[in-house]
Amino acid sequence: MKPYAELTKEELMELRKVLKAQYREYQGKDLKLDMSRGKPCVEQLDLSMGMMDVLNSDSDLTCEDGTDCRNYGVLDGIREAKELLADMMEVNPDNLIIYGNSSLNVMYDTIARSMTHGVMGSTPWAKLDKVKFLCPVPGYDRHFAITEYFGIEMINVPMTPTGPDMDMVEELVASDEAIKGIWCVPKYSNPQGISYSDETVRRFARLKPAARDFRIYWDNAYGVHHLYDHDQDHLIEILAECKRAGNPDLVYKFASTSKVSFPGSGIAALATSLNNLADIKKQLKIQTIGHDKVNQLRHVRFFGDIHGMVEHMRKHADILRPKFEMVEETLERELGGLGIGEWTTPKGGYFISFESMEGCAKDIVAKCKKAGVTMTPAGAAFPYGKDPKDTNIRIAPTYPPLGDLTIAMELFSLCVKLASVEKLLADMKENRNAE
Amino acid sequence: MKPYAELTKEELMELRKVLKAQYREYQGKDLKLDMSRGKPCVEQLDLSMGMMDVLNSDSDLTCEDGTDCRNYGVLDGIREAKELLADMMEVNPDNLIIYGNSSLNVMYDTIARSMTHGVMGSTPWAKLDKVKFLCPVPGYDRHFAITEYFGIEMINVPMTPTGPDMDMVEELVASDEAIKGIWCVPKYSNPQGISYSDETVRRFARLKPAARDFRIYWDNAYGVHHLYDHDQDHLIEILAECKRAGNPDLVYKFASTSKVSFPGSGIAALATSLNNLADIKKQLKIQTIGHDKVNQLRHVRFFGDIHGMVEHMRKHADILRPKFEMVEETLERELGGLGIGEWTTPKGGYFISFESMEGCAKDIVAKCKKAGVTMTPAGAAFPYGKDPKDTNIRIAPTYPPLGDLTIAMELFSLCVKLASVEKLLADMKENRNAE
Numbered sequence: 001m002k003p004y005a006e007l008t009k010e011e012l013m014e015l016r017k018v019l020k021a022q023y024r025e026y027q028g029k030d031l032k033l034d035m036s037r038g039k040p041c042v043e044q045l046d047l048s049m050g051m052m053d054v055l056n057s058d059s060d061l062t063c064e065d066g067t068d069c070r071n072y073g074v075l076d077g078i079r080e081a082k083e084l085l086a087d088m089m090e091v092n093p094d095n096l097i098i099y100g101n102s103s104l105n106v107m108y109d110t111i112a113r114s115m116t117h118g119v120m121g122s123t124p125w126a127k128l129d130k131v132k133f134l135c136p137v138p139g140y141d142r143h144f145a146i147t148e149y150f151g152i153e154m155i156n157v158p159m160t161p162t163g164p165d166m167d168m169v170e171e172l173v174a175s176d177e178a179i180k181g182i183w184c185v186p187k188y189s190n191p192q193g194i195s196y197s198d199e200t201v202r203r204f205a206r207l208k209p210a211a212r213d214f215r216i217y218w219d220n221a222y223g224v225h226h227l228y229d230h231d232q233d234h235l236i237e238i239l240a241e242c243k244r245a246g247n248p249d250l251v252y253k254f255a256s257t258s259k260v261s262f263p264g265s266g267i268a269a270l271a272t273s274l275n276n277l278a279d280i281k282k283q284l285k286i287q288t289i290g291h292d293k294v295n296q297l298r299h300v301r302f303f304g305d306i307h308g309m310v311e312h313m314r315k316h317a318d319i320l321r322p323k324f325e326m327v328e329e330t331l332e333r334e335l336g337g338l339g340i341g342e343w344t345t346p347k348g349g350y351f352i353s354f355e356s357m358e359g360c361a362k363d364i365v366a367k368c369k370k371a372g373v374t375m376t377p378a379g380a381a382f383p384y385g386k387d388p389k390d391t392n393i394r395i396a397p398t399y400p401p402l403g404d405l406t407i408a409m410e411l412f413s414l415c416v417k418l419a420s421v422e423k424l425l426a427d428m429k430e431n432r433n434a435e
Numbered sequence: 436m437k438p439y440a441e442l443t444k445e446e447l448m449e450l451r452k453v454l455k456a457q458y459r460e461y462q463g464k465d466l467k468l469d470m471s472r473g474k475p476c477v478e479q480l481d482l483s484m485g486m487m488d489v490l491n492s493d494s495d496l497t498c499e500d501g502t503d504c505r506n507y508g509v510l511d512g513i514r515e516a517k518e519l520l521a522d523m524m525e526v527n528p529d530n531l532i533i534y535g536n537s538s539l540n541v542m543y544d545t546i547a548r549s550m551t552h553g554v555m556g557s558t559p560w561a562k563l564d565k566v567k568f569l570c571p572v573p574g575y576d577r578h579f580a581i582t583e584y585f586g587i588e589m590i591n592v593p594m595t596p597t598g599p600d601m602d603m604v605e606e607l608v609a610s611d612e613a614i615k616g617i618w619c620v621p622k623y624s625n626p627q628g629i630s631y632s633d634e635t636v637r638r639f640a641r642l643k644p645a646a647r648d649f650r651i652y653w654d655n656a657y658g659v660h661h662l663y664d665h666d667q668d669h670l671i672e673i674l675a676e677c678k679r680a681g682n683p684d685l686v687y688k689f690a691s692t693s694k695v696s697f698p699g700s701g702i703a704a705l706a707t708s709l710n711n712l713a714d715i716k717k718q719l720k721i722q723t724i725g726h727d728k729v730n731q732l733r734h735v736r737f738f739g740d741i742h743g744m745v746e747h748m749r750k751h752a753d754i755l756r757p758k759f760e761m762v763e764e765t766l767e768r769e770l771g772g773l774g775i776g777e778w779t780t781p782k783g784g785y786f787i788s789f790e791s792m793e794g795c796a797k798d799i800v801a802k803c804k805k806a807g808v809t810m811t812p813a814g815a816a817f818p819y820g821k822d823p824k825d826t827n828i829r830i831a832p833t834y835p836p837l838g839d840l841t842i843a844m845e846l847f848s849l850c851v852k853l854a855s856v857e858k859l860l861a862d863m864k865e866n867r868n869a870e
Contacts, residue, residue, distance in 0.1 A: 037507065045505040049492040056491075057484040070480040072472065072698040100535045105723045115551050116561060116585060126551060126561040142724075149721040150551060263507040265729040286584045288540045289577075294700040295730070 003339035004420055009428055012421050019418040023371065026411050031372030033408045038190070038350035039399040040259055043319050047312065048261045054301040061297060069293035075284055081267060081296035087306035088224055089255050090237045091271040097280065100291045103256035103268040107217060108146050110252055110270070113283050114180070115150055119213035120249070120279045125150075125180065134172060134182035136164035138353060138381030138392045140190040143183040143219070147383075154383035155179075159189070163196035166203045177210040181217050187235045188222040191381050191394035192353040193346020195233035205241040207250065215276075216251040222349040223255055224313050227321045233347055239271060248273040257299060259316075259350065260309060267292075267299055323397040327352055327409050334413035340420035343395075352395040353381075360419045361390045367415035373408045438774035439855055444863055447856050454853040458806065461846050466807030468843045473625070473785035474834040475694055478754050482747065483696045489736040496732060504728035510719055516702060516731035522741035523659055524690050525672045526706040532715065535726045538691035538703040542652060543581050545687060545705070548718050549615070549648070550585055555684070555714045557648035560585075560615065569607060569617035571599035573788060573816030573827045575625040578618040578654065582818075589818035592617070594627060598635035605642060612645040616652050622670045623657040626816050626829035627788040628781020630668035640676040642685065650711075651686040657784040658690055659748050662756045668782055674706060683708040692734060694751075694785065695744065702731055758832040762787055762844050769848035775855035778830075787830040788816075795854045796825045802850035808843045 007015065055061065061069045063078045076082075077098025086093040099106045118124045125131045132153045135144055139159075147154055155172065157164045163186070173179055184204075186196045196204075204216055218238050226232045242250045249272075257266035270280070303309045328345050331354070335341050342355045356364055361378035368375050376394040379387040395412070397405055442450065490496065496504045498513045511517075512533025521528040534541045553559045560566045567588045570579055574594075582589055590607065592599045598621070608614055619639075621631045631639075639651055653673050661667045677685045684707075692701035705715070738744045763780050766789075770776050777790045791799055796813035803810050811829040814822040830847070832840055 039507050042503070045503065048505070052490045052494060052496075053492045055487045057488045059487060061487075068477070068480065070483070070697045070700065072474050072693075101727045102723045102725075108722045112547055112551060116547060124561070126559070142721075145721050149718070258507075262505045262729060264725045265505065265727045283584070286577075286580050287543045288537045290537075290699045292536045292700045292727070292730070294697060295727070 001338060003337065004424055005339050007424070009425065012425050016418070016421045016425065019414060019421060022414055023367070023418055026371045026414065029372070031407065031411070033373045033400055033404050035396050035400060035405075035408055036374045036376045037399070038396045040263060040316075041319065041399050041401070044316055044398070045262065047315050048302070051261055051298055051302040055294070055298050061294060063293075063297065067293070069297045072289050074290045074293055075281070075288070077269070077291065078293050078296050078300075080300045084300055084303060084305065084309070085255070085267065085269040086271070088309060089220065089253060089269065089271050090223075091239050091253065095239060095274065095277065096269050096271045097277065097284065098291060098296055099268040099270065101256075101258075101264055101266055101268060101295075103219065103221070103254045103258070104142055106268050106270050107143070107219065107254055110217070110280075111146055111150055111152075113280070114213070117283065119215065120275060122213035125152075128178070130178045132176065132179045134164075134169060134179060135383050136182070136184065136189075137383070138191050138387075138394070139183060140185055140219070141376075141380040141385075143217070144383045147183070152180075156383060156388075157182075159192060159194060161194060163194065163200035166200055170203065170207060173207050173209045173214060175210060179209070180211055180213055181215050183217050183219070185219050185221055186238070187220055187233060188225060188346050188349025190221065190349065191351040191392075192344045193349045193351060194344070195235055198236050201236040201238060201241055202245075205238060205245040205247060205250065207247070214250075218251050218253045220253055220255045222259075224309065225259060225316070225350070226313065226348040227317050227324055228347055229314065229317070231347055239273070243273075249275050252276065260313065261299060261302070265295070267296055320398055323402060323405055324352065326402060326406060327395060327397045330406065330409040330413060334410065335416060338417070338420075341416050350396060350398055352397060354393040354395055354416075355391045356393065356416060357391070357420050357423055359390045360416070360423050361387060361393050363419040363422070364412070364415045365393060367419060368412055371411055371415070373411050375412070436773060438772065439859055440774050442859070444860065447860050451853065451856045451860065454849060454856060457849055458802070458853055461806045461849065464807070466842065466846070468808045468835055468839050470831050470835060470840075470843055471809045471811045472834070473831045475698060475751075476754065476834050476836070479751055479833070480697065482750050483737070486696055486733055486737040490729070490733050496729060498728075498732065502728070504732045507724050509725045509728055510716065510723070512704070512726065513728050513731050513735075515735045519735055519738060519740065519744070520690070520702065520704040521706070523744060524655065524688060524704065524706050525658075526674050526688065530674060530708065530712065531704050531706045532712065532719065533726060533731055534703040534705065536691075536693075536699055536701055536703060536730075538654065538656070538689040538693070538705075539577055541703050541705050542578070542654065542689055545652070545715075546581055546585055546587075548715070552718065554615075554648035554650065555710060560587075563613070565613045567611065567614045569599075569604060569614060570818050571617070571619065571624075572818070573626050573822075573829070574618060575620055575654070576811075576815045576820075578652070579818045582618070587615075590614070591818060591823070594624070594629060596629060598629065598631035601635055601638045605638065608642050608644045608649060610645060614644070615646055615648055616650050618652050618654070620654050620656055621673070622655055622668060623660060623781050623784025625656065625784065626786040626827075627779045628784045628786060629779070630670055633671050636671040636673060636676055637680075640673065640680040640682060640685065642682070649685075653686050653688045655688055655690045657694075659744065660694060660751070660785070661748065661783040662752050662759055663782055664749065664752070666782055674708070678708075684710050687711065695748065696734060696737070700730070702727075702734055755833055758837060758840055759787065761837060761841060762830060762832045765841065765844040765848060769845065770851060773852070773855075776851050785831060785833055787832060789828040789830055790826045791828065791851060792826070792855050792858055794825045795851070795858050796822060796828050798854040798857070799847070799850045800828060802854060803847055806846055806850070808846050810847070
């Protein structure tokens with residue numbers, strides 16, 4: 001098949017007829033498939049059912065240091081949980097606080113604290129006229145929702161295959177004191193699955209922000225979420241790199257076991273410099289007496305250590321790999337060479353990112369929806385939900401069973417074709433009118 | 436023994452000698468007892484060990500409505516957990532949000548949200564020159580710590596045997612728009628164990644605050660924490676009373692299972708009007724994807740229903756009752772009729788409140804500490820840690836074994852006597868100097 005851009009008007013009209021007939025067939029199938037969020041599938045959840053057995057009524061729920069996990073106390077997490085999460089996050093356990101079940105909540109809380117109390121003694125952001133954040137795009141919608149909720153102005157920074165456009169980041173951060181942070185998913189990014197290059201991480205660690213309360217919000221959500229055993233992305237550890245660069249306080253690093261054990265019932269953590277930790281603990285001791293230590297202990301007893309967690313993640317990979325491969329194969333088979341879309345082929349994480357022709361993404365997602373397949377809303381990966389070029393669609397292959405996913409991706413490809421043909425025809429009409 | 440105030444100087448000096456000798460004996464015993472916090476004891480924690488068995492790897496972790504508790508989702512709690520907590524809190528499940536492991540955290544979060552986003556559309560408190568809270572005293576130190584952290588000015592309101600001084604509350608609330616809230620522990624209050632009378636609750640529900648974003652922060656921490664089977668305090672349910680009074684949005688009600696199952700590993704909840712809930716959910720959906728549903732399910736499967744929880748609380752009472760009775764008996768035996776202290780005899784909750792002669796509380800606590808018994812710091816039950824008369828001491832009888840508690844209370848009584856004698860002698864000297 002020729003690239004669509006080379007087809008004549010007549011060929012396109014004929015093609016549209018064929019595609020429409022195929023689309024109507026799908027509409028008749030009464031599909032109800034949800035590909036909107038990056039949720040683990042049932043088989044993945046089953047992997048962690050053993051976690052329900054590691055503690056029982058005969059168990060000693062005492063920590064290695066003698067703390068009874070069943071009672072009040074221990075503000076920043078039990079030692080053995082810190083060690084496990086520190087190994088997962090590649091940091092020193094002393095640089096870590098264990099929180100509750102959600103790293104998103106820790107990020108929210110970090111912004112909320114900065115609003116009311118500033119960062120290490122700086123002016124509370126709520127007292128400033130203007131606060132801005134840099135947002136690499138496409139990115140994670142829930143990050144952007146937090147900054148939007150607090151009235152923080154968001155500035156788009158384009159993603160490149162090696163991470164955010166660092167020339168732009170460096171320049172903006174150095175020149176504008178109102179810029180207080182940047183949202184990053186540095187490994188297997190949401191939604192593109194891009195891992196930041198060594199140079200990108202090094203440039204991050206060497207940023208010279210105008211604002212002394214500027215921090216990098218490093219959401220390492222997919223740090224151990226590889227799809228392959230050997231062909232894995234490696235990320236330079238940012239805390240250590242910041243320390244080496246003489247900027248030890250520049251970064252907050254977040255992670256959780258949400259997609260390791262059970263989403264919503266895992267444990268979350270924040271890792272940062274001792275200075276930042278001291279600042280955060282002033283709040284933490286007011287906020288709570290302590291997080292769920294029994295659940296911390298449950299995780300430690302289930303995984304044992306980081307090797308146990310790595311072995312566990314291999315089982316996740318075995319379930320997810322065929323899904324990712326199927327999506328990529330279908331897209332290649334259906335759309336390869338047509339010049340109407342591009343997609344990423346990540347080695348880990350939870351998403352594949354699709355780029356349509358300009359102005360087609362919303363239409364494609366709407367067409368999928370009308371035929372019973374719910375995708376993440378087009379534009380969701382951009383601040384304020386606005387994709388300037390209307391090209392980006394996030395594909396979340398993890399949750400549906402492989403059979404459903406195959407059908408969904410075939411329908412998706414069909415919708416891409418149909419939307420593209422319609423766009424090309426509309427453009428032709430417009431060009432004629434303009435002549 | 437005569438009241439100390441009737442003793443002559445010589446009698447007091449002789450008494451001081453005897454008491455000092457007794458005190459030195461205690462100092463020689465190398466005691467190390469901690470009565471500083473209201474923590475459940477080991478036997479109480481053992482009561483909930485069955486909770487570790489209700490979910491195992493063969494369990495179906497599906498809710499009644501079909502939700503898989505192991506995955507993302509369900510922002511405000513699973514239905515069956517709402518029903519259990521609603522019964523515990525005497526409210527409609529639809530008026531409730533289930534949170535994480537800590538109601539203190541929910542209260543913190545409620546204040547933090549009001550700071551940055553106001554209450555149902557009001558001006559964010561961070562944008563106001565002055566925000567004030569009413570603080571019934573003595574009260575709960577962690578409440579006061581939250582308002583202090585946010586720079587909210589705290590106004591002491593004296594507690595009476597029927598609750599806070601309502602004349603004062605009504606007048607202040609009606610006259611000052613800067614007053615945005617009042618901290619209440621309405622049942623078996625911390626530290627006095629006072630339950631608000633019917634009239635007090637009715638007057639609360641009929642408050643006419645100048646500030647439309649004024650809310651009552653109703654921390655019903657000890658709602659089901661009775662010591663006796665029949666001789667129990669009963670509290671008018673505040674949400675319903677506010678609704679009847681035409682003030683449905685006036686109150687936030689908080690509770691948790693911290694002292695029902697495991698402190699720090701229980702589930703917390705907030706109950707309030709649908710209007711307030713809608714306001715709160717605007718934040719909640721940004722803050723998290725959902726709280727720990729597996730733990731919610733664990734609680735539901737363990738307790739079954741409210742009757743199961745009531746039976747469970749009876750076992751707690753059986754452990755705690757002898758401790759409270761021993762404290763009261765010791766105080767009566769050692770201090771009865773001496774006119775140097777008064778104490779409460781609550782029917783539930785976690786504390787007994789002691790009132791010394793003016794200016795003695797700090798000294799008594801210091802003397803206990805020097806002999807190896809750590810009490811809650813004197814003044815802790817007051818905003819900014821300042822007890823204006825230096826009389827209040829919180830006694831927390833729950834955690835130590837009965838034997839330790841007996842020794843601690845004997846030492847405590849001795850310290851009360853010694854401090855009182857020293858105070859009376861000092862006063863005599865002062866009076867003589869003044870003549």
